[in-house]
Amino acid sequence: MRILIVEDEPKTGSYLHKGLQESGFTADLARTGPDGLHLALEGDYDLVVLDVMLPGMDGWSVLRRLRERNDVPVLFLTARDDVADRVRGLELGADDYLVKPFAFAELVARIRTLLRRGPVREADMIRIADLEIDVLRHKVTRAGRRIDLTPKEFALLHLLARRPGEVLSRSLIASQVWDMNFDSDTNVVDVAIRRLRAKVDDPWPEKLVHTVRGIGYVMELKA
Incomplete structure (x- = not known):
């Protein structure tokens, strides 16, 4: 099993590398965010151990780019x-x-459990x-009709x-789609949702994108 360690602190990185090798794993070590992302994308790894505070690109950004x-x-x-950091991760x-x-x-x-x-592989086709x-x-099609979306609209949809029935907060949507921290004074998420609804919901009687007041949005077909 191949494991990638992304850790900038020299002693910790060496300790992890040596310990995982002695535990029977094949381990590689990256010391910056960009190097870690490159190896994670190009290498055939079974698991990534990722720090948050990294030079060049923090762990949040590495994971966000990796998950694309x-x-x-x-x-x-x-x-x-x-707790907020754990939830964010x-x-x-x-x-x-x-x-x-x-x-x-x-x-x-924990590594052996994972x-x-x-990995839970994402479906090539999502149907709701x-x-x-x-x-x-x-x-994207609905009832057989092609829907043209911008790249950001597609990312939002x-x-x-891919998380139907789950209420997604505005801050999570902003970080995932726009790679930005959510500012309560901006309405970028709400505007994007309105534009998306105009294309995927408004022409049809059954609505799929719903507002959860004070929290965010959820996609589901309500009875």
């Missing part, structure tokens, strides 16, 4: 122990989150009611559709 193209399991290993697509300082035996146990579980999304070709 790859579903390899990711375990955050970081000193950031706030998991919402961005991490499979587990372990706080430093850590027990190496626990890290190995490897047994394996009569809406069909061809993920690979970036094509894809985010909502």
Whole structure:
């Protein structure tokens, strides 16, 4: 099993590399965010151990970019122990989150659990009611009618559709689609939702994109 470690602190990186090798894994070590992202995308890894505070590109951004193209399991290993940080990491697509300082035996146990579980591969086609999304070709139809979307509109629809029935906050949508921190004074998410609804909902009687007041949006077919 091949594991990629993305860790900038020299002693921690060497400790992880040596320990995982001795535990029977093949391990590679990257010391910057850009190097870690490049290796994660180009290498055939079974799991990535990722720090948050990295030079060049933080771990949040590495994971966000990685999830656009790859579903390899990711375990955050970081000193950031706030609940908000843990929630953010998991919402961005991490499979587990372990706080430093850590027990190496626990890290190995978590890694083995994730490897047994394996990646959950995303479907090439997503269907919700009569809406069909061809993920690979970036094509959308509803009731057989082609819907033309901008790249951002497609990214927004894809985010909502791959998590049906789950309420997504405005801050999560902003970070995933626009790679930005949500500012309560901006209405960029709401404007984008209105434009998306005009294309995928307004021409049909059954609505799929719903507002959850004070929280965000959810995609589902309500009875």
